[in-house]
Amino acid sequence: MRPLRPPAPSPATVAVTGVEFGWGSAGKLSAVLGALRRPGDRAPLRFVGLGSALGRPLLAAHDVDAWYDLPAGDGLRPAVEELTRTHRPRAALVVLDGRVATALEAAGVPTVFVDSLPFLWTEGDRAGLPLDATAYCAQRCPELPPECGDVLASARSLRWVEAIVGAVPGARADRPGARPWRRALVSLGGLRAPGLADWTAYPRAVVPAALRALAAHGVREARLAGNLPAGLLARLTADVPPALRVTAGPLPHAAFLAELARCDVLVTSPGLTTLLEAGTLRVPAVCLPPQNVSQILNARFHTRAVGADVRAGWPADVLREDEALALRAKGEEHALELVYGAVAGAARSGGTVSGALEAALGAALRRAGGVTDWGALAAAVGTGGAAQVAGVVREIVRRGPRPCPPASASPGT
Incomplete structure (x- = not known):
């Protein structure tokens, strides 16, 4: 008699979101999601999307179970807490949205924050950066001004990663400059x-x-x-x-x-x-x-x-x-x-x-x-960042769930 195979593990949930600013965050989410989807994976993942309304059309090819709009202002944290109780994400992947990353960490979700613009920040931006994120993945850049380095040095778990780009067809040789472009x-x-x-x-x-x-x-x-x-x-x-x-x-x-x-x-x-x-x-x-x-x-x-x-x-x-x-x-x-x-x-x-x-x-x-x-x-900056960030997400998922903090008290209590 053949031994029975152990049941397949239930997929671990990962919450994903990208800042509502341009399409760069959606491109990076797409690249990392692609790296997290490995054929025959013995540790499957499921994804729940938060916010990212601007970038959702670019992510249509990825299997995200559901998307949830997020309120602005003071309603953000209670909404994130409710979604956390409903879906119990083992980890979160956040591209450039410091507010959402902070709310997820406060709700007990270990969060991988992806910062593709580390060369941009100064002391005036410090308050908006989730420097206490479980993993702060800063994308390598050709140069980092001293004022930016001082801010990033405050990150609790800073990890430098290569450029985060999607899986593209095979790179080709440069075309001769004299060739007509049509x-x-x-x-x-x-x-x-x-x-x-x-x-x-x-x-x-x-x-x-x-x-x-x-x-x-x-x-x-x-x-x-x-x-x-x-x-x-x-x-x-x-x-x-x-x-x-x-x-x-x-x-x-x-x-x-x-x-x-x-x-x-x-x-x-x-x-x-x-x-x-x-x-x-x-x-x-x-x-x-x-x-x-x-x-x-x-x-x-x-x-x-x-x-x-x-x-x-x-x-x-x-x-x-x-x-x-x-x-x-x-x-x-x-x-x-x-x-x-x-x-x-x-x-x-x-x-x-x-x-x-x-x-x-x-x-x-x-x-x-x-x-x-x-x-x-x-x-100059490398192109392996998507796989590197995916590895950080999987590392956090393997650690198991973190105990959820109590829900935020309502005003006046």
Whole structure:
């Protein structure tokens, strides 16, 4: 008689969430979730999603049991406590949302916090960072200013990880700079950032100029990726030269990576995840003007790594980047206020700024033709971060559940 097999273990629950700011957090969640899904795994996991409304469309291919919206303000902690009692997560994976990470830890859930922007923080940001998280995974960066290092040194369990990028098709050799580029991917990321009064300002300011510059450079097909409604899209493409065929729409993460692998050149708002994914595939990547503070630094990292100025920045009378960076000392939100105001002004100005951006992007595309190593930024920071973070999550799951703290007392008790 054959011995009976032991019953398969019940899946351990992991809560996952990403900050409601752009799509970088969703890309990183997707990469780590992919690394946590191992065929034939003897320790299966189930996932419950919290918040992340902006990024959920990008995560559609992942098997998340349920998504729960989270309230803002004082209602966050009670909501997290209730979800913890219902689902009893063994661990949590949080990308860049310090408030949710803190609430999960307070509810007794060991939390892996992923910080992909460690080079951005100053003393003004300390209060919003979950420095007491069970594991604080900071993504390696080309340089770390001293003021950022002082903040991160306070993390209870700091772990440096390589760049967190999704599983992409096999990397290819760099293409010769003289080769004509005919197929472009234009990426705007997720546009509905919190605190941004008019999220349409950035695409209105940059997309028409970008498409005209690509057409002038000989590109014949452009895929515009971003959460743009059809009505706005029609306005943005109204004056596209007939020789350029434009298709548009948001892409789930795997579909975005596939489109990236097929294109000849990427023109992108300088989100770090997108630049690193392009570098992993050695796709030529040219930066649109920054739409937030971290993108100023991301574009500079990318430019220094590839050895050419492949940025199309804002005209100086729209935004002086160093002024925005100086405001970081008071906290990121102060610098964001300046950048958002500049972007709104650029959208209102119409033709003058648009013409300047078209010329700047054309020049950046020409300089990009001479780059010989598009993988330099990804090579500098490594690309194994998704597996490394997944390993930390599994390590915490194996430890077993932590006793749940009592529910928060209601006001007045």
